[in-house]
Amino acid sequence: MLLTGAQITIETLIEQGCKVLFGYPGGQVIDLYDALYEREDRIKHVLTAHEQGACHAADGYARASGQVGVVLATSGPGATNLVTGIATAYLDSIPLVAITGNVPNSLIGRDSFQEVDITGITLPITKHNFIVKNIEDLADTIREAFKIAKSGRPGPVLVDIPKDVQQSRFEYTPHDVVEKIEQRPAKEYKIEKAAKMLMEANRPYIYVGGGAITADATEEIIQLANTIDAVIGSTLMGLSVIPGNNERFSGMEGMHGDYASSIAQDEADLILTIGARFSDRATGNVSKYATKAKIIHIDIDRAEVDKNVSVDLGVGGDLKQALNEILKLVKPKENAEWQNRIKELKAFSKKSIDQNMPKDELNPYTLIKEVSKHTSDDTKIVTDVGQHQMWVAQYYEFKKPRTFITSGGLGTMGFGLGAAIGSAMYTNERTVLFTGDGSFGMNLNELATVATQNLPIVIILMNNGVLGMVRQWQNLFFDKHYSQTVLERKTDFVKLAEAFGIKGYRISDVSQMKDVIDQAFKEKGPVLVDCYIDKDEFVLPMLPPGGSFEDIITIKEDA
Incomplete structure (x- = not known):
């Protein structure tokens, strides 16, 4: 059928x-x-309030669903407003297709009104991008964008369409949904070597990242851990791969990871890394990282192997396929001494939490635990970036993959509300957003979208009046020079929510917490709960800058 480029x-x-x-x-x-x-x-x-919010929403939709998220913006400032959102998706390997309009071909390069070279701008933060100059290429280019976005290591792709291409006419022929590009399987001899190394290990540690979610490898990882008697830890992006109540799981490791998980990784004699990239937040001082362990790294992106950490065996290929092949070769074994050590570490970790977060006070731990009583295993939990993000990562017990939606690689403050919109649009069910007053202030205009769409989002705002994570660093490492981290804003977030047409509640004392959270979750539509948190609450454990796991700060008195 003959259609315009827009159609x-x-x-x-x-x-x-x-x-x-x-x-x-x-x-x-x-x-x-x-x-x-x-x-x-x-x-x-x-329709969102801002293009950045639209991009975060498409990203959140993709994370919640596993499908390709799609965002549309006009040329010039509309396109550049997508940049932070595209970069966020790129750093976390999220499949996204961004469609932008541009001035007609005849005006490109003439500094026309609202003209910008968006393909040039986004080249470093996309898997690929296109400018479609001929209408006959349009449909196939969009199909190729979807294929690239979801194949291999997923990521964002941008398609820029000049106005004259949108207005031209061409024959449109429907096509099937494009399939992912088939990945080469892991090499057989590497699978055999990996299995041999796993069988020889006495203190095996399975280290999972966001790639394990993409590969849908939960069952294989748990089966492997049970077979070789291993402990499992995760990156921030790997949270929700393994149920939080699984006895094998020790929690997130790294800068603000669980003490048990971080120390277990440091003491392991073999680390099997699955779909993680050894980010600096995860490793600490790389020269002191895993000095006692041999490392196997399985990743679909072969460029990640030996990039940040030199490994003993790199296995490139599809994670699920590689794990299934390894499972055929390993035999059941027991590492009793290792498991006893893990129990000791977990006991110490629990004791540290009890010391840092008293159960009878309004603090991040008690608040998160109270909220979790009102959620199901399927509830999508979204965060912004900062202290609240780490507290959720530490204290919320995720049960199913794709239930934790956060910005890990780029650490984008302002990500949360847009991402919660996208998540709720996919599930049409209750979504919870944990945010801080600093992050929330960056894109709170998207409350308009939440209200207009009447989305069932519960916003838990941890309000401490400061930029908490930066202030914590200033407290510990900059002689308490609180330069520009005390916000001193007069915003009444309950009244703000009501101005947007959203029900608002406030918690200022632990005695109010249960009743207010109960009431908030009884609301059918969107609701905001403004929760006062002490400005001096710390995210612990913490690796000091340049430190290794032996330098972990676990108790506030030791900070």
Whole structure:
């Protein structure tokens, strides 16, 4: 059928399985929005308050669903407002397709109104990007964008469409949903060597990252840990791969990781790394990292092997396939001494939490635990970035993959509200956002979107009046020079929520906590709970800058 480029764009998005599109209209995408108007019964568009919020929403949708998220923006400032969101998706390997409009081909390069080289700007933060200069290439380019976004190590792809291409006409022929590019299997001799190393280990530690979620490898990891009697730890992005109540799981490791998980990794004689990239937040001082252990690294992205940490065996290929092949070769074994040591470490870790977070006070621990009483195993938990993010990572017990949605690699303050919108649009069920007053202030305009869509989001705002994580560093390492981290803002977040059309509650004392949280979760629509947290609460454990696991601070008195 003969369609305009704008109509072809929307038809191709529908064809590739896009059910929800996030975006904001503008001059160079009017034709695309007209095509959306004609097809509003087949694809839903969510109008956000800002393009950055739209991009975070598409990202949150992708994280919650495992599908490709899609965002649409106009040229110039509309396109550049996507940049932080695209970079966030890129650093966390999230499949995203960003569609931008541009000035007509005849005006490109002439500094036209709202013209910007968005493909040049986003080149370092996308897996690939395209500018479509001929309408005959349009549909296949969008299909290729979806294929690239979801193949191998996922990531964002941008497609820039000039206005004259949107307005031209061409024959549209429907196509099947594109399949992922098939990945080469791991080499047989490497699988055999990995299995041999695992069988020889007496203190095995399985270290999982976000790639394990992408690969849907939960069952294989648990089966392997049970077979070789290993402990399992995770990165921030790997949280939710393994149920928090699984006896094998020791928690997140790294700068603010669980003491038991970090020390177990340091004492292990073999670390099997699955879909993680040895980020500096996870390793601490890399020269002192895992000096007692041999390291096996399995990753779909072969470029990650030996990039940050030199390993003894790198296995490139699909994680699930590699693990299944390893499982065929390993035999059941027991490491009783190792398991006894893990029990000791877990006991010490629990004791540290009890000392740092008294159960009879309003603090991050008691608040998170109270909220968790109102959630199910399937509830999506979203965070912004900062102290609250680490507290959720430490104290919330995730039971299923894709239930923890956070910005890990880029650490984007302001990510949370947009991502919660995307998550709630996918599930149409209760979503919980944990945020801090610093992060929340960056994109709180998206409350307008939450209210307009009447999304069932509970916002738990940990309000300590400071930029907590930076202030904690200033306290510990900069002689308490609190330079620009005390906010001194007069914002009343309950009244703010009500101004947007959202129910607001406040908790200022532990005696109010249970009743207020109960009431908040009884609300059918969106709700915000402003929770006063002491500005001097610390995220512990903590690795000091340049430190190793032997330098972990566990108790506030030792900080």
